Amino acid sequence: MNQFDVIVIGGGHAGTEAAAAAARRGARTALVSFDPTKIGAMSCNPAIGGLGKGHLVREVDAFDGLIARATDAAGIHYRMLNRSKGLAVQGPRVQADRRRYAAAIQAMLAQQANLTNVVGEAAALNMTAGRVTGITLADGREFSARSVVLATGTFLGGRIFRGEEREVGGRVGEAAASVLAEQLRSAGLPMARLKTGTPPRLDGRTIDWTRLDEQPSDTDPWTMSPLTSARTLPQVHCAITRTTEATHAIIRAGLDRSPLFGGAIAGMGPRYCPSIEDKIHRFGDRDGHQIFLEPEGLDDHVVYPNGISTSLPVDVQEALVASIPGLERTRILTPGYAVEYDHIDPRALNATLELRAIPGLFCCGQINGTTGYEEAAGQGLIAGLNAAAHALGIAPVILDRASSYLGVMIDDLVLQGVTEPYRMLTARAEYRLRLRADNAETRLGPIAEAAGCLGEVRRERLAQRGKARAEIEAVLEQPLSPADLIARSAPIAPGPHRRPGSEWLRLAGVTVAQVAPDLAREADPALLAEIVEDVRYAPYLLRQEAEIAMVRGNDAIALAADLDFAAIPGLSAEMVERLSTARPTTLGQAGRLRGITPAALAAILLHARRRAA
């Protein structure tokens, strides 16, 4: 069979989510990859989630995505980051056994209806009259589809740097998709280069663990996906060590041989995930930089030293590792390296992640200038859902900034573009208090259900949860007198007025057990905790509602697709350039663009109104 609705190129985190999402929506889908055994490979660190990133994982899961369940199937170390802070900024992070993770992804894809694996190298896009019609593989086979999703990661024009060594390729040991890159280049798409890096992998059997601080897995039994009933794998410890003055001296002496400092790499690297040579160069006054030693698997002795990403020559890498406490005798299994790669300026995309210039062609993951498994998976989901929509003629799925981190990420990408690999942070979400990792299902479940991409199990769960929620909320609305609460030893002053339980919960020190002892005993603890957090933040959420309504007002003012921004008097050349590149479709989007002043926004509004009149 050579006919599909959707073809997804690339079997990484973006590609697998895209293919599964398209198939869930009912599109006949092909997933094309070089090597089916590498589908679902974690190419960099062995962890999934984190601050902002854990939110994305839970949101993809709310659409019945793969990443959270695969993480639980492979989870060997769980840590809830920011546990001492509010729920909104708590980030679930899990270290996953590399092999088990890929196996879990491959197993889920094998069970997915409507999905076919195709092994081969995608050589070219087939086009008719400017629209995508399918692809041609390197071996000459042709496949047709109305939608094609590019999830090719760093394979586009990828170049590997390690000291003076150079290699063409995406990851070590794999070929780069250079032909496709050439085709995209010649299509005149706006492209740029970015770089990223990875640390040397260490042999865990040669690390002196006894000398290092241990970091245990969380003892409370939370899971990444609520569909996972319990952790099944044994949990491992991580360890923490630090660079030393000696490490810094070795790195300084080797800087002239680093491709980062020798000018060989022009692409911009991520500021929040710098190479160790960057850290020493910029923050050399620090006495040491923290390194997390993360085991890559249960029956695997590879250890990932998080914090020393580097592209220094191998001999320098060996010397620097040996200068770190606990690693004096440690053997490097694979040296670290930097990758420089092409990405498409994501401002060329619609909010559906479809390229404006080539209808039917969707892009997701690192090709859009992002970094991280979670960011890739999130875009994969959105690209897959919308590629299916395009192919089947059903409704697109566009999430706004008030709904999700997914919405924040895509709005950021398609409006602002990127200057460094884009990573999710909670600071990027203006409605952070609403967008918590623990309420992703509540926020997005109904949207996912309406998009028809939920399986039977999830739909049932959603319905049952809706009912349970209503019951809990009803109990919390029942009025209680201060005397009732004081009898249950709540720290409040006596008084005559009865108030609903939800209001009492807002007072510091008042617990659910005091307000509704039955709930505390019998209700689903995760759901109850979510509702209690909603209640506590209610005054803030209410204020945000008003703000969101106002923002949605500006978002409701459409700007014509052919609006000539250069013809609007009073806009600077820079503003015209930004507006023309990002092509905001609403006044709200235009207002979010950096560098667009209130005066400019007023001019755009008046111009748009006059045009409409």
Add this chain to the structure above:
Amino acid sequence: MDTIFAVSSGAAPAAISILRLSGAGAFAAARSLCGTLPEPRVAGLRALRDPASGMLLDRGLVLVFPGPNSATGEDIVELHVHGGRATQRALEAALGAIDGLRPAEAGEFTRRALEHGRIDLTEAEGLGDLLAAETEHQRRAALRLSEGGLRQQIERWNDRLVDVAAGIEAALDFSDEDDVPEAVTAQSGAALAALANEIGTLVAAPSVERLRDGVRVVIAGPPNSGKSTLINRLAGRDVAIVSPTAGTTRDRIEVPVMRSGIAYVFTDTAGLRDEGADEIEQIGIGRAIDAITASDILLWLDDSPPAYAGAFWVHARCDVPGRTSLPPGPELAISAASGEGIEPLWSRLEARANAFGSAPDEMAINARQRALLASAEAILRIGSAEPDILLRAEAIRSARAVFDSITGRANVEAVLDALFGRFCIGK
């Protein structure tokens, strides 16, 4: 876009009146009236003739300002002509007869300046106030606003908020890294409180409406204490009926007075008494109390101490035998009949108005801006005391959203509509 015209100076008759034309057809229209145009931005004396009949309408100065570097961003012509109503009407009729020209709608010159990016919203609002300004105080305060003073101030505050936010966000998003100092978040509360205080100072400054409408001076006291006599004296004319019968003034009487560049509104009120007042007088007393509550300065004319804090207690009728010396308590002895103490009273009023009012280079903000700034102040104050840094960050975000609505970034349409509702023609 049509070319628009309007009389841009004040109401006729006046010595000079200025007609302004703006738009692509402005130069052509002016040429059809006066033949040749002077150099840009140089005044030239021209005879202005009706293009249809060739009849001389007036002689006046013609000034041209080519766009886009003009007030509206379009070609502008100003005709400075004699200020009689007939001249104005004749010129307006002649201009209106030219193809493509029409009289400007309310606020249209400002709207065009905004459309062409010549000014932003806060500047446009300031411009409206500048045009309505009558006193030196009002003019300076409005000028500061129209020059973007408020926008610049908000940008400075915003920059400081971004600084504080950066520290908090680092603690929230990178708490697992060891390079994020705890001290940054500890200091953020104090920084927010300081900012709230600064915003509070601007909020407490007199509003542009107050500068425009005048400082409210309410004269109050028991019946027959000389309130009406005093207001007549201060107004320099008889605005209130004066009689020795208690309860003569039954409703409040307001009179605007300009003095030393300060606009005042004096209010005479019904005398405050509990007994012996009929139903109508009772209503008057109720209104007097309302006026007292809304007053900026309360002049208290009574022999017993004022019932309101901060009132200015004067000893009235010091020309009456037995009252000639200042008893302990009141600040000043006056006589509206003889004029004694009236000059000192004016100086005291002026000092109070100035203390209450702004120093002339302060910026005055209007009611919309004040309400928004007050909410930003409240948000930051609550945030500064909030121990949860997540909620502190939310306060910062929220305050920045409020700043955006002041400068017009948020909900642009609503702000524009509110704004253009209050412009008068030709400005």
